Amino acid sequence: MQTWSKNAGKYKSRGTIAKVPDYPKPGILFYDISTLLLNTKALTATVKRLADEIGQYEPDIIAGIESRGFLMAGPVAIELAVGVQMIRKKGKLPGETLSHTYDLEYGHDTLEIQKSSALSGKRVAIVDDIFATGGTLSAATTLIRKQGSIVVCSACILELAFLNGKDKLDAPFISLVQATE
Numbered sequence: 001m002q003t004w005s006k007n008a009g010k011y012k013s014r015g016t017i018a019k020v021p022d023y024p025k026p027g028i029l030f031y032d033i034s035t036l037l038l039n040t041k042a043l044t045a046t047v048k049r050l051a052d053e054i055g056q057y058e059p060d061i062i063a064g065i066e067s068r069g070f071l072m073a074g075p076v077a078i079e080l081a082v083g084v085q086m087i088r089k090k091g092k093l094p095g096e097t098l099s100h101t102y103d104l105e106y107g108h109d110t111l112e113i114q115k116s117s118a119l120s121g122k123r124v125a126i127v128d129d130i131f132a133t134g135g136t137l138s139a140a141t142t143l144i145r146k147q148g149s150i151v152v153c154s155a156c157i158l159e160l161a162f163l164n165g166k167d168k169l170d171a172p173f174i175s176l177v178q179a180t181e
Helices: 034-038 040-055 068-080 135-146
Strands: 003-007 010-014 018-021 029-032 061-065 083-089 097-104 107-114 123-131 150-160 173-179
Touching: 034 040, 040 068, 040 123, 040 150, 040 173, 061 068, 061 135, 068 083, 068 123, 083 135, 097 135, 107 135, 123 135, 135 150
Parallel strands: 061 083, 061 123, 123 150, 150 173
Antiparallel strands: 003 010, 018 029, 083 107, 097 107
16 A cells, blocks of 8 residues: 655645455455654655645644554644544444434444534544445444534545545545555
8 A cells, every 4th residue: 555755836646544354354455553653754745745635725723533543644634733623433422412223234333422512513534544335434423413513624644535435425535545445
């Protein structure tokens, strides 16, 4: 897989995302960003590239999807000088929350955010590491809108384009790398 390092205004590709076959179960090819996170130059370039792309939409908040989305949301928010919101699995946030339950291939899952009137009307960009079927990102979009925020875009490092997940999205979508198989 690929990521970028900035070189004379252009991004130069460099393999930094590991492919792990048969994880978490046989027949699944898992894309592991741990190798990217350990590579300072690749991580810095990836954060800057995400910030450059997302910044065009002028967000007030970067919302990161649990858990690997948190790893990109914080640094991107710092680059853009905006706040961060956590989108978490059910039962992991204190205080009053908003939730949205969505269908998975085999079952259901629920995402939550802390309820805050201060976020009403804010422009939010949603960030995750890898985009596959679109179910989680679509659910996160619905959840952010429940609090009265405006989803200006969503972004990921790697898109599994062959799964056609973008069909479930109705806001601009950014992916730095597209896997086609």
